[in-house]
């Protein structure tokens with residue numbers, strides 16, 4: 001705590017003159033449930049419980065994740081799917097068809113948002129909206145222009161705003177349901193390419209998303225299209241990350257180790273904000289478009305991402321992503337990330353020593369190293385050191401660089417293969433409990449949800465989280481610097497870093513002993529701070545989610561009205577997950593991976609677990625039956 005105060009003190013004294021204010025005490029109560037509302041919750045397979053009223057805000061303990069809408073103005077019903085449903089005579093359905101490779105008809109987007117308005121709007125606290133709101137660039141006859149892309153982003157943004165605005169206020173930023181957008185690789189022109197800001201693109205996106213981005217983040221947003229959004233005052237926030245700076249397919253960025261790269265700067269920003277979150281005891285979800293895995297992220301970015309989630313495991317609840325169109329989860333191994341970092345920094349003689357990874361054992365047995373004579377900017381005063389030990393464990397490390405996956409139109413190919421490799425490389429290699437930490441803290445989880453675009457079937461996910469204790473938390477007043485002044489300080493700090501980050505060299509061999517100069521390697525989590533909601537049951541721990549899908553073939557035939565129906569939930573009879581802590585995901589991952597290991601060892605494969613994998617595939621492809629159609 002003292003350290004935190006010193007940090008704030010230094011920050012305020014040297015970087016910005018802060019003004020402190022005291023929140024008024026909140027009025028907190030339980031909001032009564034009506035019969036109709038209870039029935040609606042039951043019909044949606046959501047947990048029946050009273051929202052918490054805080055002043056005028058209702059907190060339901062639920063949020064929606066929607067991604068990859070890909071609306072296509074040129075979509076034509078009854079056209080040829082081989083011409084991407086733009087031309088010709090054919091079978092393309094009114095609402096789009098699963099698997100055939102076209103983008104979304106406008107009516108699919110419109111009906112989806114209407115469905116959310118009718119069914120979910122009064123039951124959720126916020127909407128994570130992870131990008132790709134523009135059609136693909138895959139039809140030579142219909143090339144995309146930069147103007148098309150801004151227009152479509154504006155159009156979808158307007159529709160979202162209209163659906164979730166608050167009619168009782170004149171402040172356009174005061175929405176009924178907060179929307180947290182992030183930038184997709186198809187929301188930019190040309191696709192995948194996004195330059196370091198400020199650019200025309202960042203300024204234009206700020207304008208388009210102005211109701212969703214806090215005003216005090218204008219500068220940060222213009223730098224790189226990432227931002228912070230507070231959801232429950234002093235309790236819960238979202239960090240919307242611009243993953244295009246971490247993405248291997250963006251040719252305008254290099255890696256996350258070169259100080260001038262926007263990915264490096266993104267982690268500088270992430271570090272400052274996460275430290276503030278910790279100081280305020282706030283919890284955060286990370287959200288973005290492209291999920292962290294070896295195929296998507298540059299390896300230097302991937303390992304930093306994993307290391308930050310590991311060292312801030314008291315703060316970060318998890319990561320929420322889209323882009324893949326496949327419903328799945330990715331366990332991320334911090335030990336592998338540290339090992340990869342260590343390997344990348346071996347000096348030419350190959351005699352580098354390792355960063356201490358095993359800190360989940362919480363041994364305070366550090367060899368103190370004097371950082372006094374190493375130049376460290378004022379803001380950072382971590383005088384912690386690293387225990388250098390040689391890694392002797394035989395754990396194979398799965399972080400390596402691979403070709404990025406192609407995301408193009410047309411029937412998706414080889415997606416079962418993608419999941420099989422996820423099963424082998426990630427699920428089957430999840431370490432047993434003794435090596436994962438009692439609460440699985442060696443790992444963090446990236447959650448990839450189903451898309452609206454009918455690459456498979458359209459899907460939506462509603463998360464539920466633990467609100468126990470929130471009334472108490474909210475009844476106590478807090479005493480923090482205002483966000484306006486904090487972010488003004490962040491702007492100044494980032495400018496200061498720009499002025500000192502003036503070399504092009506990546507951190508490599510010779511600065512091994514000056515790790516602390518790399519602001520994008522976090523300090524270790526102080527041992528006395530308990531694990532956060534991702535790891536142990538507490539306020540904001542995710543408890544379950546329900547997945548909904550639109551059965552397009554039945555809807556197009558007129559056998560069903562347009563509707564999102566229940567697909568599965570994490571506590572259903574297949575998954576039986578009692579909560580969604582990291583350990584619960586590791587347990588599921590081990591079950592999904594076990595038959596692979598059994599086959600390798602030549603031992604008997606558990607039929608029940610093979611059946612579970614079958615269910616998992618079915619849900620990954622959103623009940624489209626893709627896994628049985630032989631596309632690989």
Ligand SMILES: *[C@@H]1O[C@H](CO)[C@@H](O)[C@H](O)[C@H]1NC(C)=O
Nearest residue numbers: 073106154155156158159162
């Ligand atoms: C979005 O575009 C569609 C199709 O052009 C149009 O019908 C609709 O009015 C637009 N909506 C908004 C809010 O601009």
Ligand SMILES: *[C@@H]1O[C@H](CO)[C@@H](O)[C@H](O)[C@H]1NC(C)=O
Nearest residue numbers: 466468469537538539543579
């Ligand atoms: C919510 O967290 C509390 C601890 O704060 C725990 O006792 C309770 O079981 C959790 N509820 C759910 C639904 O997981």
